[in-house]
Amino acid sequence: MARIEECILYRDFENGEILKQITFLIDRYELTGEKEFEEEKDIFYKSVGGLVEMAGMYGFSGNLWHNYLTFLLVNHENAFSTACEIRGAVEGSINQLALHDFRIFKELYDFDLQVFDRVFHTTCCQSLKDYENINGNSKMFNQRIRDRICDMSKTLAAAATTEEFMKDMVQFYKDFGVGKLGLHKAFRIEHVDGEGARIVPITRIAHVKLEDLVGYQIPKQKLIENTEAFVRGRKANNCLLFGDAGTGKSSSIKGILNKYYDEGLRIIEVYKHQFQDLNDVIAQIKNRNYKFILYMDDLSFEEFEIEYKYLKAVIEGGLEKKPDNILIYATSNRRHLVKEKSTDKLEIAPDDDLHSSDTVQEKLSLVYRFGVRIYFGAPDKKAFQNIVRVLAERNGVHMPEDQLMLEANKWELSHGGLTGRTAQQFIDYLLGKPVDE
Template sequence: MTRVKECVLYRGFEYGDILDKMTALMDASEKSAVNASEMEEEFYECVNGLIEIAGSYGFTGNLWHDYLTLLLVNHENAFSTASEIRGAIEGSINQLALHDFAIFKELYDFDLTVLDKLFHTSCCGILCNYEAPQDTGKMFNKRIRDRICEMSKTLAVAKDTEEFMADMVQFYKDFGVGKLGLHKAFRIDHDENGRAVIVPVTRIAHVRLDDLVGYEIPKQKLIENTEAFVRGRKANNCLLFGDAGTGKSSSIKGILNQYYDEGLRIIEVYKHQFVDLNQVIAQIKDRNYKFIIYMDDLSFEEFEIEYKYLKAVIEGGLERKPENILIYATSNRRHLVRERAGDKLEVGADDDIHSSDTVQEKLSLVYRFGVRIYFGAPDRKEFHTIVKTLAKRNGITMPEDQLLLEAGKWEISHGGLTGRTAQQFIDHLLGKEETQEA
C-alpha cells in the first residue's frame, strides 16, 4: 500500500494526511508481527478524520470509499483538467493516469474491517455502512454530495483498472473536476497573503427561467446570448437594466441553472473587488468551462472611480479578454454611472471645461455591454397575470376576485407593481395558510 507515494499525477491532496496514515495502517496489517498498541492513536485519528469529513460533506455509506472519491474528483492535475467537459483524451498521459488509478483501485479493494481485527474494535464496520444524520454537510449541496456517494459505489465495483479509469473520465466529462467543476456559483475571497481566491457558494436558489412569469422577450434575448456563449459561438457582455423587482437577478440565476450541465459557471463580484478581476481571470482563463462574471445591482456614484477598472478589464487592456469569460451585470440605472445635470449644461466657472468628454467617459462603460436588455415594471393587467400564475403554482385556491383585491392592497404598501411584490404577496398568503393549519 505504500505505493500511494508512487502516484505521478495524483499527489498533494487536501486531507492527504488521512491517506498517508491509513496506508501505513494497511501496510502494518499485512505484516505477520505488528505491535498494534503503537499505532492505535493513528488509527483512531483516521477514524475521527473520516467521520468529520462525512459530517462536513454529508457522506453516507462506505466513508473510506467516499473519502477516496472526494480526493479523486477534487484533484486538479494535467489529466483531470484535460478530461473535464471533453472526456477521453489522447497521449502518453493516459498511461500515467492508469498507473495512478491502479494504486487507487488497491485502496478501494482493501477490506477495511481487517483493521477492526487488528485493533479489536468495530469502528471500521461502522465506517463501511455509515448512516449520516439528516441535513448534515455544509461543504457541498445535496446534488454534489449524492454524485460523489454514487461515484464511490461505481469505483468500488470496477472490475479492473481500465474500467476504473473509464469511470473517472466519464465523471470528469459529466461533472468536471475540483471546485470549478463540482459547483455552479462562486464568490471572491482572499487568502492569508492577500491574493484573490475563488470560493464556492454552496447554497444557491434553484431558480428556473420558467419560474419568472412574463418577460418573454427579455428572457429570450438573454437565452440567445448565453446559448451562443456556452456553445462556442460569438457572444456579448450583457447588461440587464430596469426597474427594481422585475426579475433581473432571477433571470441570471435561471440562466446558470439552465446551462450548468453544458459547462456554465458564475462568479459574483462586487465593486470593491474589481481590483481583483485580473487575478480571478488568470485562474479561470485556461479551464474548459464558460464563466460569467456577475455583478448584481451595479451602479456608480459620480465620485466612484471603480468603473474605470471595469472598463479596462472588459475591453481596453493589452491582453485580450479570454473567450471563455463574459461579464453580466444588473442595474436599476440604464447608464450605470450617475450623471449630473451639470455634465450637460454650459461650461461655468466651476464646471469641467471638457464636459462632453466627461459625459462620454461615463457612457463608455455601458457601451462595452454589447447586449442591453430592459426589464420594465408590469402594468396592472400583467401584474394580475403574475399573481394568478404564482397562486396557481402554489396551490392557492382563493377566489380570483378576492385574490386580486388583496394583491392590490398589498402592492400599494409593498413596493408597487413588480414581480417581486407579487411573489412577496404569494409568500404572505402561504404563510397565513401555514399558521392557520398549525
Template sequence: MEQEEKIKLYLDSLCVYKGIFKEKVGDKFNTLVDKISIDSSFGECIVAYNEFTYSLFSVSKDLSFKEGIVDEMLLNSNPFNVMVEGSEEVAPFIIQGIKAELECLGKIALVNSTTIKEIFISKFGENQLVKKRIDSLLHWGINNIDYIAKKDSPFEKIKLLLMNSNEWASCTDDIVDFHKKNGTGRVTAYGAFVWERYDNDQVGHLREIKEPDPVRLSNLIGYESQKKEIISNTKQFLMGAPANNLLLYGARGTGKSSTVKAILNEYSNQGLRLIEVDKKQLSDFTRIIRLLKNKKQKFIIFVDDLVFDENEDSYSALKTILEGKVENRPSNIIIYATTNRRHLVSEKFSDRDDVNSKDTMEEKLSLADRFGITISFFTPNQKEFLIIVDGIVNERGLIVDEGELHREALKWEKWHNGRSPRSANQFVDWLQGMQMSGE
C-alpha cells in the first residue's frame, strides 16, 4: 500500500476523534491528504501543502503537527471523553475501540513534511525543476527534541506522556484517568478565560488567555488583612465548603484586580479557574452556568471595575444573579467583583432632593449588600506607601540608599499618580530604569 493510501486509511478509520480533522489545522491536513490521494495536479497539491503549513505555523511556532493533534485530542470535547467525565466505569468494548483509534491517531501524528515530500517526488518528481520546488517547501513536524512540560499540571503531564510516545494505544488508561479526574474542554489546560460575545455571536463563548498576568500574592506588598480574608474565602470555596461572593472596594490602583489574579495563580493547580465577564454581558450568566456547572474545576466569575448607570440592564441582571433568581448557581461557581464606588450605581444630585431619597439610596446600597463580603482597599497613608515602595525594591533586589529612595518616592507621588501600590510600582519601574541606563 502506498504511503498516501495508508494515511488516508488511518484518517478514514477514525470515529470519536474524527472531529480533529474537520476544522482548523486538522481540516487543512485532511484536504492535503485528499489532494495527494486522488489524481490532483502538482499545483493543487502544492497549494494544499502550503495552506496546511501556514495554518500549522499560526498555532505552533515549532511547526509541531504532533503537538497540534495532542492538544486537539485532549482539549476538544467528544462523546467518549464526555462520557468518561461523568462515568465511573467505561465498557471494555469501548476501551478496545478507543485503543484502535489511538493507534491510528498516533500513526497520523508521525506524518511530517518529509513523508509528504516523498509522496510528491513519487508522483511528480520526473522534472528537476519540480524536484527543486518540492525540496524548497517549508519543513514541519520534524522535531527530535523531547517535549518538556510547561508547568506542573495534570494536562501537561498527560501531554508529556503522549508527546514522548509513538504508541498511543498503550496510553489509553492514562487518557481515561485524565478525563475522569479533570473532565473535558479547555478548562483542563488553561486557568484564565474571557467571556466574549460579538454582535454576530448570539451564544457567546469562552476564550482562553494563554499568557495571563503572572502576578503572585508575594508580589503584592501591603493589604495583608485584605489578602488573608480573600485567601480564606477562596480556600473554603475550593474545599467545597460554603463561601461568599466578594466585592473588593477601593480607589484605583490599590491592587484589587491584581489580588484576584494573584489568587488564581496561587490556586490554579488545585483546580481554580477565573473567567472575566464584562458587566455588559452579565445577562449571559445563565449560559455561563450551563457551560460550567458539571465541570470538575472551581470557577471565579470576575467582574472588574463594576459601576452602573441609572436603569442599566446589567444592574438588574447582577441583582438577579446575586439573589439567586436566575438558574441556581452551582457550588463550583463564585463571583468576585471590584469597584471604586461603594454604591455601585452612579449617584445623581437629584437623588438627594427626591421625596423618596432614602428609598433611592437604600436601593443603590442594596446591590453591594447582596455580596456576602465587602473588602475595602483604602488608599495608603505616607508611611504605608513607603513600606510598599521598600517591599518592591527589596523584591527586585535593587540597591539604593533608603533616605534617597524615600525622598524620590514622595516626589513621585506628588508629581504623578498619588499614593497607591500601582504608583509605587511605577516609581520603582522608573528607578530601576534609571539605574540600568546609568543615569
C-alpha cells in the first residue's frame, strides 16, 4: 500500500492525527503480518478512541473509518479542490496529481480495519464498521451536513476504480464546495490577536423560507431579483432593507440564503465594531468560487460613531477593483442609517461647523452606496389580521376566527403593535398554552 506521506495535494490535514496513527498501524501490519505487533496496542486504542470521539462531536454513524476519511477529503482546501468547488471538473495536469492522491485514499477505504481485531484480540473495529450513535445531534455540524458526509462516505467506499472515486469527489465539490465555506451557509467574524480576522461557521441557523413571510410580495421580489442576478454572474447592487421593526427584514435575508445556498451563496454576518476587519475578510474570500453577502443586521449609527466611514470606504473601494463575488446587504429601522439632528440642517450648527451642508451630505451619502433600497412597512389592521390568520392555519391553531381576531387585537395593543413579529409572538403564545385552557 502506498504511504499517506506520498500524497501531493492532500497533505497536512487539520484533523489528521488519527490518519497518521492508523496508517502507521497499516504499514506495520503489512510489514509484519500479525506477528510481534503488541507494542503498538496503545496507538491502536488511541486511534479507535479518536474515531469514537469524532463520531460524538460530528454525529457520525455507520462506518466511522470511512466517515473520517470523507470528513478529511471534503474539508481539505488545496489547488484541486478549490478549483473544482461549485464549477466542477477542471482541465490540466493537476488532475493527474489528484488521481495520484485519490489512489492512496481509495486503498485506505478498501482496507478492512477488522484485521486489527485479530491482531489485538478485540472487537473494537467490528463496532466501528457499523457504529450506532447514541445521539444523532452534532456539536459541530447541523444534520444536513452530517448526513451529506455520511452519504458521501458510502459513495466513495463503493467506487470500483480510482477514476470513479475521483469523479465522485469532483461531483461533491461541484455540488457543495469544499471546506468550511462549502459545507456551511452562514459565518461570523472572530478577531484573533496576532492573526487578524477569522471566518467562523455558524452551525445553527433557522431554516426560513421566503414563503414563510406572509405578504410583502413586492419587497421580496426586489430582493430575489437582485440576489438572483448576483449568484448567476450578472450585475447586482448592494442592498438595504429598511423600515419598521418586526416586519421581516432579517427573515427575508435568511430566506434568501436558504433559497440560493445550492447555487453557491454564502453569508458572513458583520457587526459595526468589526468594520475595521472587512478588508481582511474580503482578502480571504475574493478568490473563491462562492458568492458572498456581507450581512449587517439592524445597521445604524449615532452621531458620534464614525464606523460608517469604514463602511463607505469598503463599498467604494480603493485602487483595487471590487471583487465580483461580494455584495453588502444591510437591514435597518432607519432610512438614512446615520442619526441626524435638526441642527444638522442649520446654516451654522451649534458646534461651529461652518460647512454643515457638507456634514449632512457625508452622513446621507452612505445610504446612496446601496443601489437597491427596499422598504418594509408595518401592516395595516387588515393585513395584520391576515398574517395572524395564515400563521394560525400553518401552525394548527384551531379557534373560531372572530375569537382569534379579538385575542390578536388585544395582544398587539400591549406587545409592539401591528407587525409580523407581533403576529408570530401571538401564535407562539397560543401554542404554548396548556391544552385544557
